[in-house]
Amino acid sequence: MADDGAAILEARDLACLRGDRAVFAGLSFALAPGEALLLTGANGAGKSTLLRMLAGLLPPTEGAVLWRGNDISDDAAAHARRMRYLSHQDALKPALTVTENLEFFARLQGGAVGPALAALALAPLADLPARVLSSGQKRRLALARLALAPVPLWLLDEPTTGVDAASVERLRPLLAAHRAAGGVVVAATHIPLPLDDARDLRL
Numbered sequence: 786m787a788d789d790g791a792a793i794l795e796a797r798d799l800a801c802l803r804g805d806r807a808v809f810a811g812l813s814f815a816l817a818p819g820e821a822l823l824l825t826g827a828n829g830a831g832k833s834t835l836l837r838m839l840a841g842l843l844p845p846t847e848g849a850v851l852w853r854g855n856d857i858s859d860d861a862a863a864h865a866r867r868m869r870y871l872s873h874q875d876a877l878k879p880a881l882t883v884t885e886n887l888e889f890f891a892r893l894q895g896g897a898v899g900p901a902l903a904a905l906a907l908a909p910l911a912d913l914p915a916r917v918l919s920s921g922q923k924r925r926l927a928l929a930r931l932a933l934a935p936v937p938l939w940l941l942d943e944p945t946t947g948v949d950a951a952s953v954e955r956l957r958p959l960l961a962a963h964r965a966a967g968g969v970v971v972a973a974t975h976i977p978l979p980l981d982d983a984r985d986l987r988l
């Protein structure tokens with residue numbers, strides 16, 4: 786991941802219409818390598834909607850999302866490869882064990898399962914099927930995917946919901962290493978995240 790200081794992720798004059806209601810309009814920001822942006826705002830303000838746009842899953846009503854100056858819709862497959870999008874849904878395979886879930890994603894994304902298990906202290910749960918995990922444990926398993934293989938863009942929708950304080954702290958080194966390698970992170974949250982020097986965008 787290059788770290789040349791120029792913006793790598795840019796939202797340019799984004800607008801979102803849902804039905805005939807404007808969720809947001811005229812929204813612009815640019816993030817340089819290593820930067821973090823926290824999205825805050827009331828329920829329904831559009832945080833998840835904006836994350837879906839940044840992920841390329843929802844086309845903007847107006848404006849564009851740019852990666853290194855190129856509209857992400859020009860090459861959706863390349864954008865999908867360069868990002869991890871953690872939505873409200875944990876996207877786990879309930880019948881597979883914790884290890885098997887990570888192996889499944891490692892086959893798609895690369896990376897090693899052992900360090901990802903360790904990053905979120907999941908080793909004691911490694912052989913349990915995902916369906917028996919508590920909601921916080923499921924979230925930790927979803928978060929462990931971030932520790933598999935490096936990609937430059939993390940989009941996190943309320944990543945710590947239901948996660949205990951010790952595991953929230955485990956995210957600190959993951960987030961710091963991602964940013965130190967030139968990655969950017971955009972996170973929607975109602976609660977503080979272990980992120981230093983994050984910028985704020987209140988929707």
Ligand SMILES: Nc1ncnc2c1ncn2[C@@H]1O[C@H](COP(=O)(O)OP(=O)(O)OP(=O)(O)O)[C@@H](O)[C@H]1O
Binds near residue numbers: 826832
């Ligand atoms: N598929 C949809 N069709 C129509 N309206 C939608 C759709 N999805 C979301 N909305 C509306 O868009 C607005 C923004 O929703 P969004 O989920 O982005 O908010 P949020 O800021 O993430 O909220 P929360 O803090 O509750 O997670 C809401 O008014 C919601 O009702």
